[in-house]
Amino acid sequence: MERRPRPRGLVTRSALAAALFALAVLPGWTLGDWAERHTGRPVLDWLLTCGWSGLVVAGYAPWCSYRVRDGLAGAVPLYGWYLAAVLAWRVALLPLRDWEPRKDELWRARWLTDELLGYWRADVPVRAVTPAGTTPAAGRRTR
Numbered sequence: 001m002e003r004r005p006r007p008r009g010l011v012t013r014s015a016l017a018a019a020l021f022a023l024a025v026l027p028g029w030t031l032g033d034w035a036e037r038h039t040g041r042p043v044l045d046w047l048l049t050c051g052w053s054g055l056v057v058a059g060y061a062p063w064c065s066y067r068v069r070d071g072l073a074g075a076v077p078l079y080g081w082y083l084a085a086v087l088a089w090r091v092a093l094l095p096l097r098d099w100e101p102r103k104d105e106l107w108r109a110r111w112l113t114d115e116l117l118g119y120w121r122a123d124v125p126v127r128a129v130t131p132a133g134t135t136p137a138a139g140r141r142t143r
Helices: 010-040 042-064 068-074 079-093 103-108
Strands: none
Touching: 010 042, 010 079, 042 068, 042 079, 068 079
């Protein structure tokens, strides 16, 4: 019997998203503060903090229907933190999705029904395994 995933509740998803956002922002922030304290250059603080945010956005992006190149937008001050928050909110719900996939992801996405109506699943579809030495059944042959 296959176990179907259940969507996380609002409290669980919020707590997980907050933890993911903190893991995304705090290391860059801490590294930037440390660099500014030791060099006395506030610009280095901003560069490290925004660069770290861009790396995190580029890392989360493929899981959340964003492109890796959106990591460049993640390096923009304050906007990168916004993107990190949006992506953390989306990652907190995986493997289910409550957002529509991009056009290039539609080939592997499924719209779920029954009690999961309103959610998407974008896993790679499982292929049917054919026993060794046999060929898959073909469609109706034409003459």
